[in-house]
Amino acid sequence: MVQVFPYAVGDAMSQTPIYTEYHPRWYRRRTSTYWWLRRPSYLVFILRELSSLFVAWFVVFTLLQIHALKEGPDGYQRFLDWSKSPLVLIGNSIALFFVVFHAFTWFQLAPQAMVVRLRGKRVGAAWIAGANYAAWALASVLVAWIVLRE
Amino acid sequence: MADTITLRVTRYRPERETEPTFQEYQAPCRKDWVVLDALNYIKDKVDGTLSFRWSCRMGICGSCGMTVNGEPKLTCATFLTDYAPGPVRVEPLRNFPIVRDLVIEMSAFMHKLVQVKPWIIRVDEKPLSAGEYLQTPEELDEYKQFSMCINCMLCYSACPVYGLDPHFIGPAAIALAQRYNLDSRDQGARERLDLLSDRTGIWGCTFVGECTKACPKNVDPAAAIQRYKLRAALEWFKSFLMPWGTR
Amino acid sequence: MAKKSMEPFLWTLFSAGGVLAALLIPIHLFLFGLALPLGWLPQPSYEHLFALLRHPVTQVYLFLLCTLALFHAAHRFRYTLYDGLQIKHLNEVINVLCYGGAIVGSVLTIYLLWQVP
Numbered sequence: 430m431v432q433v434f435p436y437a438v439g440d441a442m443s444q445t446p447i448y449t450e451y452h453p454r455w456y457r458r459r460t461s462t463y464w465w466l467r468r469p470s471y472l473v474f475i476l477r478e479l480s481s482l483f484v485a486w487f488v489v490f491t492l493l494q495i496h497a498l499k500e501g502p503d504g505y506q507r508f509l510d511w512s513k514s515p516l517v518l519i520g521n522s523i524a525l526f527f528v529v530f531h532a533f534t535w536f537q538l539a540p541q542a543m544v545v546r547l548r549g550k551r552v553g554a555a556w557i558a559g560a561n562y563a564a565w566a567l568a569s570v571l572v573a574w575i576v577l578r579e
Numbered sequence: 580m581a582d583t584i585t586l587r588v589t590r591y592r593p594e595r596e597t598e599p600t601f602q603e604y605q606a607p608c609r610k611d612w613v614v615l616d617a618l619n620y621i622k623d624k625v626d627g628t629l630s631f632r633w634s635c636r637m638g639i640c641g642s643c644g645m646t647v648n649g650e651p652k653l654t655c656a657t658f659l660t661d662y663a664p665g666p667v668r669v670e671p672l673r674n675f676p677i678v679r680d681l682v683i684e685m686s687a688f689m690h691k692l693v694q695v696k697p698w699i700i701r702v703d704e705k706p707l708s709a710g711e712y713l714q715t716p717e718e719l720d721e722y723k724q725f726s727m728c729i730n731c732m733l734c735y736s737a738c739p740v741y742g743l744d745p746h747f748i749g750p751a752a753i754a755l756a757q758r759y760n761l762d763s764r765d766q767g768a769r770e771r772l773d774l775l776s777d778r779t780g781i782w783g784c785t786f787v788g789e790c791t792k793a794c795p796k797n798v799d800p801a802a803a804i805q806r807y808k809l810r811a812a813l814e815w816f817k818s819f820l821m822p823w824g825t826r
Numbered sequence: 827m828a829k830k831s832m833e834p835f836l837w838t839l840f841s842a843g844g845v846l847a848a849l850l851i852p853i854h855l856f857l858f859g860l861a862l863p864l865g866w867l868p869q870p871s872y873e874h875l876f877a878l879l880r881h882p883v884t885q886v887y888l889f890l891l892c893t894l895a896l897f898h899a900a901h902r903f904r905y906t907l908y909d910g911l912q913i914k915h916l917n918e919v920i921n922v923l924c925y926g927g928a929i930v931g932s933v934l935t936i937y938l939l940w941q942v943p
Contacts, residue, residue, distance in 0.1 A: 446594045446595065453593035453594065453678065453679065454593045454597075455593075455676035455677060455678055455684055456591055456593070456598065456599055456676060456677040457676045457677075458673075458677075460674075460739075460742045460743050464739060464742060464743070465739070465909075465910065467649075468649070470787075470788075470789060470792070471739060471787075471789075474739070474785075474787045474788075474789075475906070475909075475910060478785070478902055478903075478905070478906040478909075478910075479906065481898065481899040481900075481901075481902035481903045481906070482899065482903065484843075484847050484851060484895050484898060484899045485895070485896060485899040485900075485903075485927075485931075487847075487851050487854065487855055487895065488892045488895050488896050488899075488931060488935075489931075490855075490858070490859065491854065491858075491888070491891075491892060492892065492931075492934060492935060492938055494858060495879065495888070495938050495939065495942070496938055498872075498875060498876055498879050498942075499879075499938070499941060499942055499943075502872045505872050505875070505876075506872075509862075509863060512858070512859065512863045513863040513864070517859075517863075518859075518860070518863065518864070521855060521859030521860060522859070522860060524855055524859065525852065525855045525856055525859060525860060528847070528851045528852050528855055529852050531844075531847060531848055531851075532847075532848035532849070532851075532852055535844055535845070535847075535848040536848065538786060538788065538805075541788075541791070541799065541801055541802040541805060542786075542802065542805035542806065542808075542809065543806075543809070544806060551720075564849060565848065565849050565852075568849045568850055568853070569849075569850075569852065569853035572850065572853045572854065572857070573853055573857060575878070576857055576870055576875075576878070577857075577867060577868065577870055578870075578874075739909060740909060743908070743909055776831055776833065776834065777831070778831070778833070782831075782833040782834075782837065785902075785905045785909060808834075808837055811834050812834040812835070812837055812838045812841075814834070815834035815835060815838075816834075816835075816838070
């Protein structure tokens with residue numbers, strides 16, 4: 430237990446020293462609700478996390494698409510017309526941006542999360558990232574080919 | 580180049596204020612001076628009441644961590660000329676309670692450090708007659724990066740999750756746990772996993788990555804945490820599929 | 827032994843969903859959300875798309891993609907609510923809403939795919 434003496438400065442004589450009994454009052458700064466606006470990297474992080482909402486939107490969109498396909502050619506045509514409407518187009522454009530953003534940030538972080546060893550030596554981060562991007566390109570081409578071929 | 584620079588330093592004297600304030604000082608802006616030099620100049624020549632921690636002044640003790648212009652930095656490794664003409668804002672390390680001026684309260688961190696058991700845990704002790712534990716350079720490389728931590732707590736200052744939840748065990752503690760988990764001499768991975776698999780353990784981390792950016796020793800705690808998550812997930816699946824193997 | 831936490835399992839779903847989402851959702855959204863409605867690429871016929879949908883491989887693919895993406899989103903959004911709005915004390919409610927939503931979505935996916943003749 431430390432004996433604490435109030436530090437009395439001339440002009441502060443009138444103020445009562447604000448000590449708690451056994452140790453000085455620590456100052457605890459409460460984290461603001463807008464902590465994520467304080468630094469650009471925090472904002473980028475929150476945007477990356479919010480991309481999850483657009484991933485969920487994609488699932489909804491796909492389920493609607495499956496449902497429309499089941500309804501026959503007319504049902505699917507209605508779906509196509511709906512997806513052509515400006516609101517849906519803009520929404521999907523924004524969603525596409527966020528989903529691509531998710532992909533880029535995911536592949537950027539992947540090398541940090543995985544340690545891959547080839548014949549005892551650690552594979553460099555650039556190789557892991559490169560492999561991911563290559564897989565992405567391959568998957569995209571494959572899906573596009575399957576969907577678009579007649 | 581100007582030969583003085585202004586420092587705006589946080590002052591907090593609990594005996595007469597309820598909130599921190601700022602005080603401005605002028606310090607020489609020498610080419611090879613760091614922020615710590617300026618603070619020591621102020622304490623020696625200008626205002627002896629300024630309180631701050633420092634020790635080795637060469638980036639190995641981890642004592643002098645502070646927030647310089649909003650970024651967590653070791654003040655012994657932050658050159659004044661990088662901030663000329665100033666003013667340079669020097670605040671105590673964020674996310675920690677402030678005791679006085681630039682001194683923060685770190686016993687919570689010390690407690691967390693002990694919790695992760697940062698020592699070699701052996702299930703079976705080798706007798707002295709069996710000789711030393713031998714380790715190849717490859718085995719050393721597995722954990723060497725994580726052993727570079729100087730406990731400066733800059734990563735805690737950068738971590739938003741820790742800022743929101745002081746119970747989060749935090750980057751340095753997990754990186755240190757990994758340093759021992761990956762050490763070939765250690766047999767305590769299971770013990771540490773049981774502790775860290777908690778909500779306040781590794782699962783609180785959302786891989787913001789700021790800890791790695793702030794680390795002055797390139798420890799890369801974010802990588803340690805993500806690898807630990809992978810390990811913990813594998814252990815979880817193993818315990819379901821092969822329950823007899825876990826004990 | 828500490829109580830078995832579900833966190834490792836949920837994180838695994840999040841990771842798997844994240845990988846699939848990163849690899850596959852961009853091209854899906856690009857094709858069906860932009861390129862085809864705007865006519866940038868030749869339209870596949872209804873018959874072709876429907877035949878694709880009926881194929882068991884497509885159904886498994888869509889099931890995995892949708893359910894894992896939903897659990898990825900649920901997990902990530904749950905933590906965003908903790909970090910962004912600091913409402914960790916409501917964590918039971920958040921868990922139910924997030925993972926419950928993902929479960930509902932997954933069930934819906936299975937139901938829809940099951941209904942395809």
